[in-house]
Amino acid sequence: MKTMKKSLLFLLIAVMVFSLxxxxxxxxxxxxxxxxxxxxxxxxxxxxxVQGFEExxxxxxxxxxxxxxxxxxxxxxxxxxDQYDLVMPCDADMTAxxxxxxxxxxxxxxxxxxxxxxxxxKYREFDPENKYAMPYLMNYVYVIYNPETCPIEITKYQDxxxxxxxxxxxxxxGIRNLFPIALVALGYDPNSSVESEIAxxxxxxxxxxxxxxxxxxxxxxxxxxSGECSVALVFDGQAGRAFEAVPGLKVADLSDPIQLGVDELxxxxxxxxxxxxxxFLNYLLDAEVMxxxxxxxxxxxxxxxxxxxxxxxYKLNPAINIPQHMKDNYFLQLDVGEAATVYxxxxxxxxxxx
Amino acid sequence: MxxxxxxxxxxxxxxxxxxxxxxxxxxxxxxxxxxWMLFFVLLPLLYVIFISFMSRDLYGGIAFEFTTENYxxxxxxxxxxxxxxxxxxxFFTTLICLLIGYPFAYYIARKPSKVAAKLLMLIMIPxxxxxLVRLYSLGLLAAPKGFxxxxxxxxxxxxxxxxxxxxxxxxxxxxxxxxLPFAVLPLYASIEKLDxxxxxxxxxxxxxxxxxxxxxxxxxxxxxxxxxxxxxxxPSLGMYYVPETLGGGKIMLIGNLIRNQFLVTRNWPxxxxxxxxxxxxxxxxxxxxxxxxxxxxxxxx
Numbered sequence: 001m002k003t004m005k006k007s008l009l010f011l012l013i014a015v016m017v018f019s020l021x022x023x024x025x026x027x028x029x030x031x032x033x034x035x036x037x038x039x040x041x042x043x044x045x046x047x048x049x050v051q052g053f054e055e056x057x058x059x060x061x062x063x064x065x066x067x068x069x070x071x072x073x074x075x076x077x078x079x080x081x082d083q084y085d086l087v088m089p090c091d092a093d094m095t096a097x098x099x100x101x102x103x104x105x106x107x108x109x110x111x112x113x114x115x116x117x118x119x120x121x122k123y124r125e126f127d128p129e130n131k132y133a134m135p136y137l138m139n140y141v142y143v144i145y146n147p148e149t150c151p152i153e154i155t156k157y158q159d160x161x162x163x164x165x166x167x168x169x170x171x172x173x174g175i176r177n178l179f180p181i182a183l184v185a186l187g188y189d190p191n192s193s194v195e196s197e198i199a200x201x202x203x204x205x206x207x208x209x210x211x212x213x214x215x216x217x218x219x220x221x222x223x224x225x226s227g228e229c230s231v232a233l234v235f236d237g238q239a240g241r242a243f244e245a246v247p248g249l250k251v252a253d254l255s256d257p258i259q260l261g262v263d264e265l266x267x268x269x270x271x272x273x274x275x276x277x278x279x280f281l282n283y284l285l286d287a288e289v290m291x292x293x294x295x296x297x298x299x300x301x302x303x304x305x306x307x308x309x310x311x312x313x314y315k316l317n318p319a320i321n322i323p324q325h326m327k328d329n330y331f332l333q334l335d336v337g338e339a340a341t342v343y344x345x346x347x348x349x350x351x352x353x354x
Numbered sequence: 355m356x357x358x359x360x361x362x363x364x365x366x367x368x369x370x371x372x373x374x375x376x377x378x379x380x381x382x383x384x385x386x387x388x389x390w391m392l393f394f395v396l397l398p399l400l401y402v403i404f405i406s407f408m409s410r411d412l413y414g415g416i417a418f419e420f421t422t423e424n425y426x427x428x429x430x431x432x433x434x435x436x437x438x439x440x441x442x443x444x445f446f447t448t449l450i451c452l453l454i455g456y457p458f459a460y461y462i463a464r465k466p467s468k469v470a471a472k473l474l475m476l477i478m479i480p481x482x483x484x485x486l487v488r489l490y491s492l493g494l495l496a497a498p499k500g501f502x503x504x505x506x507x508x509x510x511x512x513x514x515x516x517x518x519x520x521x522x523x524x525x526x527x528x529x530x531x532x533x534l535p536f537a538v539l540p541l542y543a544s545i546e547k548l549d550x551x552x553x554x555x556x557x558x559x560x561x562x563x564x565x566x567x568x569x570x571x572x573x574x575x576x577x578x579x580x581x582x583x584x585x586x587x588x589p590s591l592g593m594y595y596v597p598e599t600l601g602g603g604k605i606m607l608i609g610n611l612i613r614n615q616f617l618v619t620r621n622w623p624x625x626x627x628x629x630x631x632x633x634x635x636x637x638x639x640x641x642x643x644x645x646x647x648x649x650x651x652x653x654x655x
Contacts, residue, residue, distance in 0.1 A: 215603035351606035
């Protein structure tokens with residue numbers, strides 16, 4: 001009797017297990033033939049654009065969102081890339097990702113719309129054959145100010161050092177956002193790996209920090225919108241939000257080179273749906289699609305053909321429509337190799353002394 | 355059947371009985387937790403210890419070469435300073451929580467139990483929302499164009515908005531609202547148990563209230579005090595986000611430092627060694643607790 005009970009129980013469990021797996025199987029069959037898993041910033045791609053792709057190619061796009069591009073890089077380097085088919089790190093990490101073997105090669109034959117990109121954004125230094133990284137949208141880092149409250153005229157980074165701005169600056173943060181500005185102000189290579197230059201930049205930043213009231217990359221523009229600060233070092237997207245809230249704000253006309261950061265789309269080395277990823281990249285690079293995407297995401301775009309199709313609301317957006325000489329005079333964040341730990345040490349010193 | 359067979363069967367039976375009576379229940383009850391601790395706590399921890407002795411390769415990966423540099427690096431003044439700052443902040447948080455939490459817990463503990471339960475509930479309710487949400491809303495309240503400033507201006511009490519956000523004062527408030535329940539609950543538990551007759555005896559024997567407090571109340575509630583010190587101090591060590599969101603972000607504590615090692619500088623081995631340091635500080639605190647109050651009296655609730 002007891003054994004019978006036991007075997008019945010066993011059967012019951014077996015039935016349950018099988019019915020469970022049957023459920024799984026059935027669900028899989030019902031799903032669309034294609035799938036694409038994307039890991040990127042939230043609110044950075046129009047839903048209408050994504051829907052258009054899903055309908056045209058019958059591929060379901062699943063998004064997961066990150067809090068920082070460093071998280072994207074960490075996912076790729078720690079071997080978590082196989083969960084995704086497209087990931088969005090920033091250009092600064094590309095050298096490490098490519099040399100670490102974390103990325104899959106793209107087949108440009110499958111991405112004919114690649115031709116729509118501006119020449120400056122193809123075959124870049126870290127990816128001479130353009131096998132690994134496709135630029136999506138970009139951001140400049142520049143200075144905005146409130147003409148009514150800002151006590152000085154700002155034309156170069158050195159002006160941010162001025163004692164008159166004490167407690168007046170709201171600034172983005174990050175080792176590789178602030179050190180380059182100090183290095184440029186001192187006349188050095190923004191991606192320097194020379195320790196003595198980094199040390200000098202650290203001294204410069206100490207003076208800058210005395211003027212900084214708020215140091216945050218999340219809502220840097222808030223402090224200038226609320227009137228707490230009169231100057232802000234911001235990403236252009238944040239500048240756009242600030243201009244919407246306070247139309248009187250202005251972009252400082254800088255003679256120094258400004259930082260350009262590019263959000264790249266890459267395919268992880270062990271991605272499961274590489275073809276779908278290439279399809280999606282090609283679709284995104286289509287001029288009309290990207291022009292539509294720019295309506296909800298008014299950011300600087302490397303797709304020159306798409307920009308031609310945009311409305312004035314995009315072209316005349318004060319956050320994007322900055323003086324041409326500033327746009328041309330940009331620098332990129334490059335890998336600094338072993339100097340990364342030197343930067344880290346000076347950065348730690350800088351912040352722990354505040 | 356000979357006797358040796360009987361013995362064999364008997365011993366098998368005893369074994370089976372032993373399994374059913376002792377081993378099986380133990381496995382069923384402690385098994386899942388043991389499995390969890392082994393695979394999700396112990397193994398990862400061992401891996402963290404392992405990589406803390408490795409080095410960083412050129413592109414921010416882990417190079418499997420043994421080094422103790424990650425630990426000797428910590429002794430550089432710059433990193434010692436970060437550790438010191440973190441300990442200082444945790445210390446002040448603990449002190450403030452204790453100074454405010456003790457009278458409060460004392461007040462609750464002297465109320466009838468029904469009222470006390472309601473008051474304790476009031477302490478817990480804010481914790482049903484995420485701590486970051488609470489901090490951000492505090493930031494919104496204190497902003498130059500925030501609720502407090504607008505109300506004060508409308509009432510004509512101030513003409514210019516008060517500068518509250520991004521000051522040390524609001525950081526202290528933020529730390530306090532994050533940690534206060536951890537201080538109050540263990541304090542309440544031990545004050546509540548305090549036998550009133552001791553206090554009466556003390557005052558009958560002529561001790562002034564202050565003396566009674568220091569000589570009777572404090573020693574008797576010491577386990578609760580130490581428990582609340584530990585419960586506040588340890589999380590405060592890693593709480594870098596309060597000064598970051600409310601204080602204006604110009605801060606470097608162990609928490610930020612570890613985060614930077616893993617995400618920004620991609621120096622995982624150094625980040626791992628710093629994590630080990632945090633664990634060691636925690637262990638030291640627990641050891642300290644077992645010296646001051648006996649561990650089996652860890653009064654949390």
